[in-house]
Amino acid sequence: MHVLIIGAAGMVGRKLTSALLEAGGIGGAPIEKLTLADVVAPNSPDTTIPCDTLAADLSAPGTAGRLVADRPDLIFHLAAIVSGEAEADFDKGYAINLDGTRFLLEAIRQEGTKEPYCPRLVFTSSIAVFGEPLPAAIPDDMAHTPLTSYGTQKAICELLLADYSRRGFVNGIGIRLPTIVVRPGKPNKAASGFFSGIIREPLNGMEAVLPVDESVRHWFASPRAAIGFLRHAATLDTTPLGQRRTLTMPGLSATIAEEIAALERFGGTAATGLIRREPDETIARIVAGWPQNFDARRALELGFAAETSFDDIVRAHIEDEMGGMTARA
Amino acid sequence: MHVLIIGAAGMVGRKLTSALLEAGGIGGAPIEKLTLADVVAPNSPDTTIPCDTLAADLSAPGTAGRLVADRPDLIFHLAAIVSGEAEADFDKGYAINLDGTRFLLEAIRQEGTKEPYCPRLVFTSSIAVFGEPLPAAIPDDMAHTPLTSYGTQKAICELLLADYSRRGFVNGIGIRLPTIVVRPGKPNKAASGFFSGIIREPLNGMEAVLPVDESVRHWFASPRAAIGFLRHAATLDTTPLGQRRTLTMPGLSATIAEEIAALERFGGTAATGLIRREPDETIARIVAGWPQNFDARRALELGFAAETSFDDIVRAHIEDEMGGMTARA
Numbered sequence: 001m002h003v004l005i006i007g008a009a010g011m012v013g014r015k016l017t018s019a020l021l022e023a024g025g026i027g028g029a030p031i032e033k034l035t036l037a038d039v040v041a042p043n044s045p046d047t048t049i050p051c052d053t054l055a056a057d058l059s060a061p062g063t064a065g066r067l068v069a070d071r072p073d074l075i076f077h078l079a080a081i082v083s084g085e086a087e088a089d090f091d092k093g094y095a096i097n098l099d100g101t102r103f104l105l106e107a108i109r110q111e112g113t114k115e116p117y118c119p120r121l122v123f124t125s126s127i128a129v130f131g132e133p134l135p136a137a138i139p140d141d142m143a144h145t146p147l148t149s150y151g152t153q154k155a156i157c158e159l160l161l162a163d164y165s166r167r168g169f170v171n172g173i174g175i176r177l178p179t180i181v182v183r184p185g186k187p188n189k190a191a192s193g194f195f196s197g198i199i200r201e202p203l204n205g206m207e208a209v210l211p212v213d214e215s216v217r218h219w220f221a222s223p224r225a226a227i228g229f230l231r232h233a234a235t236l237d238t239t240p241l242g243q244r245r246t247l248t249m250p251g252l253s254a255t256i257a258e259e260i261a262a263l264e265r266f267g268g269t270a271a272t273g274l275i276r277r278e279p280d281e282t283i284a285r286i287v288a289g290w291p292q293n294f295d296a297r298r299a300l301e302l303g304f305a306a307e308t309s310f311d312d313i314v315r316a317h318i319e320d321e322m323g324g325m326t327a328r329a
Numbered sequence: 330m331h332v333l334i335i336g337a338a339g340m341v342g343r344k345l346t347s348a349l350l351e352a353g354g355i356g357g358a359p360i361e362k363l364t365l366a367d368v369v370a371p372n373s374p375d376t377t378i379p380c381d382t383l384a385a386d387l388s389a390p391g392t393a394g395r396l397v398a399d400r401p402d403l404i405f406h407l408a409a410i411v412s413g414e415a416e417a418d419f420d421k422g423y424a425i426n427l428d429g430t431r432f433l434l435e436a437i438r439q440e441g442t443k444e445p446y447c448p449r450l451v452f453t454s455s456i457a458v459f460g461e462p463l464p465a466a467i468p469d470d471m472a473h474t475p476l477t478s479y480g481t482q483k484a485i486c487e488l489l490l491a492d493y494s495r496r497g498f499v500n501g502i503g504i505r506l507p508t509i510v511v512r513p514g515k516p517n518k519a520a521s522g523f524f525s526g527i528i529r530e531p532l533n534g535m536e537a538v539l540p541v542d543e544s545v546r547h548w549f550a551s552p553r554a555a556i557g558f559l560r561h562a563a564t565l566d567t568t569p570l571g572q573r574r575t576l577t578m579p580g581l582s583a584t585i586a587e588e589i590a591a592l593e594r595f596g597g598t599a600a601t602g603l604i605r606r607e608p609d610e611t612i613a614r615i616v617a618g619w620p621q622n623f624d625a626r627r628a629l630e631l632g633f634a635a636e637t638s639f640d641d642i643v644r645a646h647i648e649d650e651m652g653g654m655t656a657r658a
Contacts, residue, residue: 090496131572133470141462143470144488145572152492156485162474163481167419243460243474 007079027235174246336408356564503575
């Protein structure tokens with residue numbers, strides 16, 4: 001099987017690449033070729049599986065056609081510019097997040113006019129498709145009223161994915177990821193960055209800033225769970241999806257207080273003492289508009305699984321990113 | 330005030346034009362100029378108000394820019410290719426129903442970069458944005474799972490309208506029309522045509538075919554109500570809409586049996602005797618997938634009003650299309 005990952009250089013893309021190469025196959029089929037694309041060429045992984053890496057701007061006409069010209073069987077489309085950038089640069093957001101995805105769908109359809117072709121396409125959407133007014137737990141049949149251009153672009157792509165799948169041009173499945181914690185690597189400037197920072201930095205003996213109240217509730221899954229979602233989406237029977245081709249992934253609804261309590265169980269007060277409370281009204285206001293909880297029933301019924309406690313999320317981070325050891329241990 | 334109607338040559342466009350010219354203004358502001366555009370140039374109305382008519386293909390790059398170059402204050406965007414054609418011709422449907430609307434929004438935004446410009450844009454969406462699984466009465470916060478490319482294109486345009494409005498590029502409002510009965514004119518080949526035909530033809534002493542069972546329930550409003558929706562949407566304070574810029578219009582949920590009973594009250598058994606039952610499984614299957622009832626609470630609270638009985642719908646047809654007289658009278 002030939003697998004194409006678009007957006008392979010990002011955190012999720014790199015972890016997915018490693019997981020696929022380690023497994024050597026997916027759904028019982030060996031991976032015979034892997035193509036890794038991103039706006040800057042991803043690093044070549046150390047593998048015996050034939051692997052192409054290439055720089056590709058999906059928003060440029062023709063790029064998508066070149067990516068699907070050798071008819072990959074399975075395509076992961078993870079590429080997007082993030083919420084803040086899509087809000088700051090209206091044209092760029094629509095060009096990459098909407099037009100890029102539409103070019104990809106259209107290239108797949110055009111490829112299918114030459115001879116039958118209907119690859120599996122796994123698309124990462126976002127809980128940003130949901131806006132106000134929000135119930136306490138967002139059900140699967142909640143209308144999409146995004147509050148950002150990014151959320152709008154993702155919601156539109158979900159509709160396109162469903163229509164192209166209904167018409168038989170592609171076998172598409174979309175997954176709406178929870179906020180991924182603990183993100184490995186350095187702190188970044190995303191408004192959501194502190195959710196990871198207050199675990200990651202203290203476990204490394206470093207200070208981290210908490211800009212919101214501990215009562216803030218949010219929706220989480222680990223990077224490990226995210227890779228599990230993608231792999232399951234790649235092999236799942238899509239027939240039961242009907243016209244609802246995108247699923248809210250399961251996750252953990254937890255407060256910051258619960259997150260800190262989990263940190264203490266792994267890192268003690270030496271770790272929790274490194275959290276510096278520095279209220280930031282701007283971040284607090286942004287975070288207040290975010291969903292806090294979902295009833296992700298459809299995805300659970302279809303076999304998607306996430307962590308059910310913050311201890312599991314912290315443990316996954318320690319095992320996957322810290323060699324199983326914390327600074328304290 | 331300068332008013333632009335895109336899609337002015339269609340049934341709704343012509344009725345809207347007449348209503349606006351008769352009133353001479355809208356929301357207390359006189360109409361100083363009217364521009365009527367459609368893919369074929371609309372007929373020039375008999376009026377003293379300055380009125381341009383022009384042929385314009387909104388899906389052609391540059392057309393939208395020319396339409397908004399003289400900065401209309403109020404734009405009605407009614408143009409679309411219908412459901413059956415959008416399903417039969419995938420490219421044409423996306424070109425006109427999606428790209429055309431996006432070109433219009435983008436042209437308005439670009440016009441606003443020259444000097445501030447934020448016109449009211451009234452967009453006609455469709456209940457085709459709703460698909461399965463459907464509850465008995467579809468609420469305002471129901472997710473969009475369209476079962477056709479047409480419904481997909483309308484749902485995408487709703488999202489774009491909301492995002493462009495949120496960003497302050499346009500003051501947009503979308504309205505999802507019920508099935509309009511009684512459509513004036515000749516029978517057409519739309520799957521929904523019989524809903525109008527079984528009133529219109531018998532009242533004119535002509536036979537009409539009923540291809541489905543009398544127990545079929547559907548969602549209706551008169552052409553008169555539709556024009557009322559458009560005029561109200563043009564002047565309504567959009568502040569309370571928040572990010573939910575498109576509203577399901579109120580309508581009447583009624584069965585074919587109720588429709589025929591109303592016909593009998595106006596045309597007697599002479600009229601109902603002209604209905605020929607000729608079951609058509611294809612049409613029955615299509616109609617079975619259509620929504621039957623809505624809880625259009627938001628629109629009702631915002632002052633939109635429709636008929637509450639089929640008698641009112643038949644009466645509107647007789648008054649507006651038959652000079653108040655039926656064949657029997």
